[in-house]
Amino acid sequence: MFLAFSLLVMLFLLAACSNNEKTGKGEGEAFTYTFFNASSTGKDINTADTKIGKMFEKETGVNFDIEHIVGDSNQKIGTMIASGEYPELLNAQNATNDVIDAGGFVPLNDLIEEHAPNLRKLYDPIWEKMKQEDGNIYILPSGVSNGYIKPPNIGQSAFFIKREALKEQGYPHPKTVDEYFEIIEKYAKAHPTTNGADTIPYTLLQYDWHVGQLFDPPAFLSGEQEGIIVDNETQEVSVYHNKDITKRWLGKLNEINKKGLLDKEAFTQNFDEYLAKISSGRVVGWFGPRWESGTALDTLEQDDDPYNDFMGFPIVFEEGIKDQYLNPESFVTSPGMGLTTGTAEEDQVRIIKYLDHMAKIDSQKLITWGIEGETYEVNDDGRFYRTQEQIDLTADKKFRDEFGFTALGWYWPIMGGKFDDGNSVDPVVQPEVAQLAYDEVDKEFLKAYNIETFTDLFTEPEPAPWFPFWDAAIETGSEAQLYDQQSRDLIKRSYPDIILADPAKFDAEWNKFKKQFDKLPYKAYEKVMQDSVNREVELMK
Template identity: 85%
Template sequence: MFRGKTKLLLVGLITMLLFVTACSNKEKASSEKDGDVFTYTFFNASSTGKDVNTADTKIGKMFEEATGVNFDIEHIVGDSNQKIGTMIASGEYPELLNAQNATNDVIDAGGFLPLNDLIEEHAPNLRKLYDPIWEKMKNEDGNIYILPSGVSNGYVKPPNIDQNAFFIRRDALKELGYPHPKTVDEYFEIIEEYSKKHPTLNGAKTIPYTLLQYDWHVGQLFDPPAFLAGEQEGIMVDDETLEVSVHHNKDITKKWLEKLNEINAKGLFDQESFTQNYDEYLAKISSGRVVGFFGPRWESGTALDTLEQDDDPYNDFMGFPIVFEEGIKDQYLNPESFVTSPGMGMTTGTSEEDQVRIIKFLDHIAKIDSQKLITWGIEGETYEVNEEGRFYRTEEQIALTTKEEFRDEFGFKALGWYWPIMSGTFNDGNAVDPNNQPEVAELAYDEVDKEFLDAYKIETFTDLFTEPDPAPWFPFWDAVIETGSEAQLYDQQSRDLIKRSYPDIILADPADFDDEWNKFKKEFEKLPVEAYEKVLEDSVKREVELMK
């Protein structure tokens, strides 16, 4: 008897719950229809990280209240090209998309919407933000599909390295008397000497030198020869003629690979470099077992941020502008750049009403007050302003704003890079990035930082680096390479060949090095190299002309 009543009661409860849920969904849909809150998706193939809704952060909630819009931010897991390829094949995209290396593929597939008219009609702040590069942003068909991050408003030399450098574990430098390596030979001599003294670090086998070659993360293997030779950003551009050439089959690349082959023979090269994924690479860096690596600091930033908060500050790293031989002028620091990320685009399938809401949200972000909120935060909470109008942070605010948990909750990470934001300085003279503000950098240095600054007789860590020469063409990857063209064929085939051949060259017996190199060079020179160089050269010349 009671069992039957219970069954009827459950049916009644389920019916009531379904009714309440339906009403709730109906009310939510009605609320969205009335324009209260609209949730869209931003898929970011340029970054791994924790998926989050912007309204769950302090900044994002403020933006939602101002615009009625928030975003579910989704990050790449696995192979970004495969994920974007699936989107292209299905024709189903999130409303906002950063497609990283596959950006041109999405454009060619018709996946991105032209933004010119939307911006002109609905986004005056966005239009002003991009005014210096408005023509530069246009595709060959005259349309603007992508909104990049880091629109320059003047050059600021950063006090700390966030770009490419050869990094060495601080403990190695301290133990060996603070040596100052300038050449690639000196760099690896330090790594070898320290590694031999310390076969284990932090309870596990020492990793003298590692690199990352995974998905689009290929710069650690591809770019060093150019930097070591004093070139900018991984390609060779003649300053006078603007002639462009790739270096993968040149002597400078042979010289670099020969050095890696040499250190591999000595047992100093990480044998897992060519098989590890991004997360595994970061785990190695953060484990405190790695002695040296090359790359931009931001690529290893998650791991290095962890080390900065480690109980042992000597587990951290210091970067150096290493070159092949003394006398070569290093060019590791990025020059003033007007496009510094692949950027985001709005995708097809987004209704006209949603297009307007989204572009107005981005326009709100482009306001100067919003830009300062995104980078500096809230006055009195995350920064202060002195009598001269200079922004600064107290020691407590510096400690607070460097905590990952706080940055997540506040929205510095969710709404910072990859959105339409400035770089350089605001018109009031304050640095856009607090880390580039001298008042912040000097106060942020702890006792161990000061120990190394004093040892190398410098005031900031970039004092070791030469200021960059002007390069109005920078960055070169902004070039448009047509799908199916010979240049695009070279781009893909060369990557595949390099990923396949470099491990054989590096891991070969030294007696076989020349044979492996010549085999690679022979295959490389069958590729349509000249077609690719022509596209880059045309792009470089066009960029230089647009920036006059």
Template identity: 45%
Template sequence: MKKRFLVSAVSVLTLTSLVASACSDGNSKSEPTKAPANNAGGQATETEKPLDKVTFTYFNGAGAAKDINTNETTIGKMLEDQTGVNFKIENLVGDLNTKIGTMIASNKYPDVMIPDAAIDEVLGAGAFIDLTDLIEQHGPNIKRVYGPYFNQMKAEDGKIYFLPFSNVVGEYVPDPNINQGAFWVQRRVLKEAGYPQIKTLDEYFNLIRDYASKHSGEDLTGFVSLTHDWRFFATSNPPMHLEGFPNDGEVIVDMNTFEAKTYSAADSTKRWLSELNKLNAEGLFDKASFVDNYDQYLAKLSSGKVIGFFDYGWQIANAQNVLKDAAKADPAKDDFVYFPLPVTFDGQKDQYLDPPGFVKNRGMGITVSAKDPERIIKYLDNLLTEENQTLKSWGIVGETYEVDANGRYYRTAEQIKKIDEAFREKFGFKYYDWNWPQYGTNSTLANGNAFAPGLQPEVFQMDLTDADKVILDKYGAQTYAEMFAAPDDRPWFPAWGIPKEQGSAPQIYETKKTEIVKKYFPKLVLAKPAEFEGIWNEYLGEFGKLDTADYEAFVTTEVKKLIEAAK
């Protein structure tokens, strides 16, 4: 089996240079990005300059930001100066499936879109055009960045309909932060408890109980859970992690037999829901978890009133950034910043950190309604120049980052302080952070610098506040990732990225399973404890009507195919 390049989280801090693999395209150089007046940003891949400006529409089904024109941001304006192209971004409000269903029914779409969890429905409706010829004719940088993944990106008909976001360019760099799953708790809770080692679910919930009891007059919420729309996985995924498995979605995969098994009706899920049921009976679970939308959930996390929750770091980033910005302005507010814990049921080895993987069932596509697909693909190709990838990630040299005598990128304390959430919106870091074709987060630039500033050792250390250093030191760590077990190699990862055709048996299974889960989880958590067992048995009865064995056999077969392909 091929060895995957993986650096430990500890070594990230001491690594002074990263050797990037050679790129095959002339646009792959990595010069610092300068301000517009100094010839900034990177060169367009076509020699002719656009004669007119155009605005395309872009729907982001995974977004959590205000709607905006990209040229209202510094990055977007620079890219418009290069290409003449602006995008009017519409982010999801309300239910994703309802929004996508309306588009499909009318056969009217934005020019480009990220349907996220509804991508199967979009593909099944024939809403995305084939990008193969466009890439061949106008996508030298797309071919450079995505070339190693083209075979994985092709649909069963051999065509490419969208561009994913998780492809690694150069070498793989691990993340010193926790942007994946964790059980989070306010720092003040750990401080008051004397910074205890919290490894088990019982220890974690008892920590919350003790703090809530001692602060009963402060109107605190013990535990909240995110259930809105497709983000329901933040409530249904924990049993997998509590058993010591990474996020493979609907299944856990045995590391010896590579057999995939669902867990939604397993003892682990019963145990998880039973614990939430107990919390609810004690008045420590937020009942509104099952009706709040995503924005309401983030607002609660930002309020300083929620003690703990389970979620993925990338999904709570907006709330966490608000809290961190407040703490930088007033160090006393660091108490409200959330700290990640690698909790499992019984203290077994955790696997919250993702191993290297390629997510091939999420991405951006150009729709059948697009006014000018050629112009769009040229914009995306230009975005993928090394210079523009540096721009979207690091910004402008002298303004948002510096370069030392050895060519290493870093940020000064003043720059780090300046780049708060408001700045990220205005500059465009927030809008170009993830939901575009790009180098995967764990990539390196051709000059050896980390693609993502947060993964650059110099930046990570500089970005730590005194309070960060204190709490990390209390747990004997220099990075948050050090507190979590290193990920085991899983060539198939993630199993949730295995494509399922719209209308296929596996896709229908997942849809029906989700309906049952969304119906019964609220009943199980909010029931009186004496009623829990009866409702669980009713749930098992409904779940038993699904052809789980057939679904597990499908995923197992696909997992083993991916393992063979990696040999």
């Protein structure tokens, strides 16, 4: 009888241990769950191995093993869908809708309403936008806006010019596309070679998905926001690739090509070759988002000659056009993270409470700014700032990883814009931080153009609740999707012919392209975008 009782006790203990392994809970230990992030590569880590994560663990009793994508993310997510086995928390990136359709995500509406008041408040501006057609919320996006704040530096698109060209010509302030290329032409003629090789007056990139440098300028030059044209008064939507503003832009490129100012390899270079040119100091001008050329520009910033770096301008076709280069306040709802059906109900509650703890304002400031006195300071007016030592410290990758800025930053429920006290959520955007981070050459150009930050040259954007357009859902196999792909293929094939044509044949090449473009189902695409704009405007009322 004693032996039977002992066996019963052992079986009970084994069952208890098995249950503890399943939930990730040991006696006196935290619950450990898995967060698979298909939106990012990086080193797998447990959040409790970071300073912020350890603090959150003590306050919530929860930590996460963060796993990042290796290889094809769609294949990995496809395996999850096929097997029905998911991590507790999942960012499925491009396959998000596939997981939703497969029933892999848990509806979050009731969980948030019942257990997460801070999370509910964080997502209040886009609560209705987050709902799927069935009325359920499955995904928690990162960066939900809490008011617009103008960035101090250009991270998005602009027309860039080499600083040496600006300094040499007395710091001219180009406003129109003609003035922009006049500066480039004057400098290129005075400096036919750079570092022992031909100077490249103007380059552009058309390779793989990198097509914005050729596609986007007509909108920006005419005072529109990127992607598609929306009339601010009527909200009427239209594509612009077949319109006169595009012909005008291509005509300018045709003109500079005739003058020998366009990179001869513009349409044949790959991305690495393009970056190598930017980092070589040979390029005088280019258009595009600064982040796209980021690695090359980082190299230039470490160069012995700081004048090889670039300065961005909000160039338009003609004076009087109001530039709209800066991104407006954004209300993105996808992609993001969701709780999966691989999560037990009691664990769903623990995880949503953990996310709710993250959504507290004090937690948000900890995630983005860190600890007062260690990674930032507060002045008498309540403004956050960093000393030079703190700027250097928080820029160090090893420190960011160990502190938790990397592991617990983007991809989690993080707000964007500014806190209610007026401080920027992102320290890099805080003017007090940006101004201290400027070096002597930065300050030289700021003084020359009588500005305090580099975006002072740019107009604050008009509100656009429909921005960004890539957030609009285009049905697979639809005419709209067909247009999206066919237009890209046609443009990539036709624009080089138009730009490189003999000027006498420019109109003929443009008309040839326009005739082919007009056969595409662009009206179906416009309708999808119009429906999206109408819906977003209505939801944000």
